[in-house]
Amino acid sequence: MIQETLRKGFVLGAGLLLSISSFAQKGIAFETGTFAQVLEKSKQTGKPIFMDAYTTWCGPCKAMARSVFTNDTVAAYYNKNFVCYKSDMEKGEGLDLAKKYEVRAYPNLLYISAEGNILHRVAGFRNASDFVKLGQTALNPDARFEAIKKQYEAASNEAAKASAYMLALADAALPYEKVSENYFNSITETEFTTPSNWEIIKNLEENLNSKVFQYFIKNRDKYASLYGKESVEKRINQVYLQALERTVERTPEAYDKLFAEYSALNLAKDKETDMTLIQLELVVLKHKQNWAKYDEVASNLVSKYIxxxxxxxxxxxxxxxxxxxxxxxxxxxxxxxxxxxxxxxxxxxxxxxxxxxxxxxxxxxxxxxxxxxxxxxxxxxxxxxxxxxxxxxxxxxxxxxx
Missing domain, CATH: 1.25.40 (Serine Threonine Protein Phosphatase 5, Tetratricopeptide repeat)
Structure with a gap:
């Protein structure tokens, strides 16, 4: 009886230990130790590295840690296919890793080879389903960031390759203006209006002063005849508003000049554009400390939109x-x-x-x-x-x- 009781106790104890072990391993099993040790483990296992590059103040980082990295499907996939690691980009070794991998936004989700080279990367929150798909892309040598970059470098004057690389850079929160500039400098202006190049202008080109955007503005009637006036004016509005938003806080004096330039285009404005312009006017009035006018404009904003x-x-x-x-x-x-x-x-x-x-x-x-x-x-x-x-x-x- 005593032996049976002890045996039952042992079984219960083992079950409890298994339960605790399972709980402790719930979610992605992130490695501890240095990045060099993680690289070594990647070499030993033949698995690439997934690194969660985060900061302590980043809300989306916390959301992924709380609800995505703990997901059973996510954990099963990542623990099987990657050596997983996480690093605070503002502390210790993370400071050097942030510089090495040009981390500019958070969370930054990096997929790295055993040699320390980037295979794939994106920035920003991903839900569980998309995060698994992201891992699948990282394991696909023909679809990941590394491949898209190589394809562009082999044919940088092809619209499809340039566009794909710019999209990949944008998704990773990396600058892509130079890629756009080099691409449009490699082709003739007569090619600027082709459907593939219109897609780049419509979705990616954001530099007001670039050669292609200046051409686009000067020839907007031609683009309108090809792709519709509404789409053309919407894109011009978007890029000017982005430029105005950047200018209003840093150099409010330059804002007036840029706004006059924008107003002279006399573009149609949808509700979103109109609301943004009113909000920008409030920022200008705040800088100028014109509080009487601020009251008038703020009241208009409240009644119309907010x-x-x-x-x-x-x-x-x-x-x-x-x-x-x-x-x-x-x-x-x-x-x-x-x-x-x-x-x-x-x-x-x-x-x-x-x-x-x-x-x-x-x-x-x-x-x-x-x-x-x-x-x-x-x-x-x-x-x-x-x-x-x-x-x-x-x-x-x-x-x-x-």
Whole structure:
């Protein structure tokens, strides 16, 4: 009986150990140790390396670690076919790896040979299904990044090869402007309007000052006759808006010149374009500290486009809080912040609303809102120190009133 009990106990213990072992190995089994050791294991096993290049502040990185790398199908595929490794690109050895592999965006999903060469790469979140497909592509010597690059280098004046390589670079968050420039410099301008080259212009060319884009703008009527006016004007709008967005924050003085150039084209604008232009105007007005005009434009933006967008409402309400003292404008800002909280009562929105209420002299409601913001923030793991400091000021104000 004792032996039987011991035997049962042993079996139960073994089962428990198996259960613990299985739990510990749930998800992708990432290697520990140095990258050199991972390369050595790749040589020994004959498996290429998958490296998750991440940072601690990257939300999509955390999402992949939480819901993709732990997926059973993903784990089975990657543990079978790759030596898996992860490295923080802002710490220790990760700093050198980031330079070596030109990591510019996160998460960066790298597939590396045992010799340390890139086989395949992409940047950005992938769901479980797409992540498995990504691994399959990395194992396909004819379809992966390495192959696309070699095919381009062997025939850099072919539209299909140049386009495929530019797309691969874009998907990896790597610059591809030079590839586009070299390609269009290798062909004649009469070829710029072919269907394959229109696809490159429509989907990839983003340099306003490039030879091909300047040709495109000057000959937009010709492109419109071939591919439709709406598509042509949509692409010009997209590229100009991207340039305006880059310019408005860095060199607001140059923005006015670029905007005048854009306006002279007199393009048709869809709702998305119109909304972006209004938002850009708000940034310009903020730089110029023209708060009276800011109020007018912000009110127009709310009524036309963002009355149900909590993030956008919170953003313009906060700008008003920081820069405007006019009572009428602050009353509007209070409404914007209140609407933002009604749509999405999260920490940032509640914090803005509490600040505006306090500024508008509504201390009792400001206190209640600040307390709610702090509770929501702590639950979400946010740093609530500034809201707690605000609450202290509100309490002091209420004490004085008593």
């Amino acid at each position: 009355s149900k967008n909590a993030y956008a409402l919170n953003s313009i309400a906060w700008d008003a809080y920081e820069h405007i003292s006019d009572a009428k404008v602050m009353a509007k800002a209070e409404q914007w912040a209140a609407s933002s909280c009604k749509i999405s009562p999260e920490y940032a929105n509640l914090d803005t609303y509490a600040c505006i209420l306090f500024k508008n002299g509504k201390s009792a409601l400001a206190k209640k809102t600040a307390q709610e913001a702090i509770a929501k923030g702590k639950k979400a793991g946010e740093d609530t120190a500034e809201t707690e400091a605000l609450l202290a000021k509100i309490n002091d104000k209420l004490k004085v009133k008593k």
